[in-house]
Amino acid sequence: MAYKIKETPSKTTHVEAEDILSSKDRFLCWVEENRRLVWGGILLTVVVVVAVITLGWLSQKKHEEAWELQGKAQHIYLDRPMDDVKKAQGNIQAASTLFQEIQEKFSGTRGADVSLFLLGNSLMEEQKIPAAIEKYNELIRSSGGDPIFLGLVQQRLGLAYLLNGDRELALSTWQAILDNPKTLNKDQIVFELAKLAESEEKTQEAVGYYKQLMQNYPLSPFANEAGLRVKILAPEEQKEPSQTESKGGSNEKLEGAENVEKGEKITPK
Template sequence: MSYRIRVPEKVDPLDEAHLLTGVDRFLHVLQEQRRAVLAGLGVVLVAGAVVAGVMWYDYQSTLKARELDQEATLHYLNRPADDPKKSQEQLSQAITLYKQVVDQYPRSPAAPLALFHLGNAQVLANEVDAGIETYKRFMLLYGSNTSLLGLVQQRLAYAYLAKGDRDQAVKAFTGILDIPGALNKDHVLFELAKIEESQSRPEGALAHYQDLMKNYPNSPFTSEAAVRVKVLEVKKAPETPAAAPASAASAPAPQPEQPAKASSGKSTAPASKKKQ
């Protein structure tokens, strides 16, 4: 009878880490990586502090920029009409305050509108060249602001007209028609038509007026455009040849001559013989 020798199974002792619970394992890893964890936590805290500081600074900058913009606008709008000297002083103060907004707080929400108002104030103060540069600066810094970009280019065109540079004005006006979402395209077409009329080019003026009437029928400029179209079409129509001069009036028919009246003298009739 054979005997089978029973060999006991080998059991590997479990690793100590396997016997730990999830929390104990986390604490164990945390203990081993303490320096790295503390360093990462410090980075997170610093980043959070930086973000909070930037947000607080932006908030304070927005408030300050808004206050300056409101003060400048009050000076700009409340100029006395009956006191030119004081009006000029307030306009100068408005220009100074608008410059502070755009120079010190260019990232604030008030900066684009302040820059637009700055250009308007400079042109009004007869600083046309400075106003043109301000409008160009707006186009460079805030060209993505399509709601204001069209108005800025329109003001730029007016500034060029004030300088007598009609070609640059037309270029600025025409550029507005290519701005998606510009709200003043109807006004621009009307201004372009007026420029064409001033240069004695009725065909170009008619094209702009008709474009305005077709694409913007509800525009407040449409009725005036319709009047101008009628006037230009009358001028454009060839003049009717002048009527031939009326033929000379026929001479009156000669009237028959009146018979001459007999003389009043007595005619000598032959004496009749008396009957004897």
């Protein structure tokens, strides 16, 4: 009797190609399939990097050119003959032209800010007070982030207001310096207030400011001159200092000194 062997088909498991590929192989396949997109991304990255480097280089070059031209203008501005008024005036005008050029050509750089400040100063020397006020205010609006530089600009602006006859604006501008804890020229502002009071024949107020300058800023370069002014304006206070202290005289505060010490607003007289 013959036996017939029945053949049974072998069971095979269907496996997708993606299941046997590693992540690296799958990535390479994706790159191969999207070759144009990949090269476009690489090219875009290279362009961005080159653009950033180029912009940085151009910005650095712009700052260097501004400082170079600013140094030239400042040299002309400072190198003025004392015995030739006409030539000195010509130097100021030439420097003003360069300062204006820097401010327009290199706007946004630190050199342009300094040039704008010096332009205001040169306009002051040319007796163009309103134009100087405009430049100082423009500088305050554009670069108010540096309190030290801002204090210097406000000091000059206050003086310009004073020369222009705007006493109240001058005092309010100087008060802004005294109110700012980060400014470094408070001693000079107190000295300016003392000189202003003295010029207006307000002797007691002037002495008060001079005293406050000596007490609060003993290391200031203006402290010695303040002491000399007190000796001239109030010589009787120098005769018997020990008796004055015993009577509590050292506790007396004059109006001008009180304003500075207590941080009160300067009240125009």
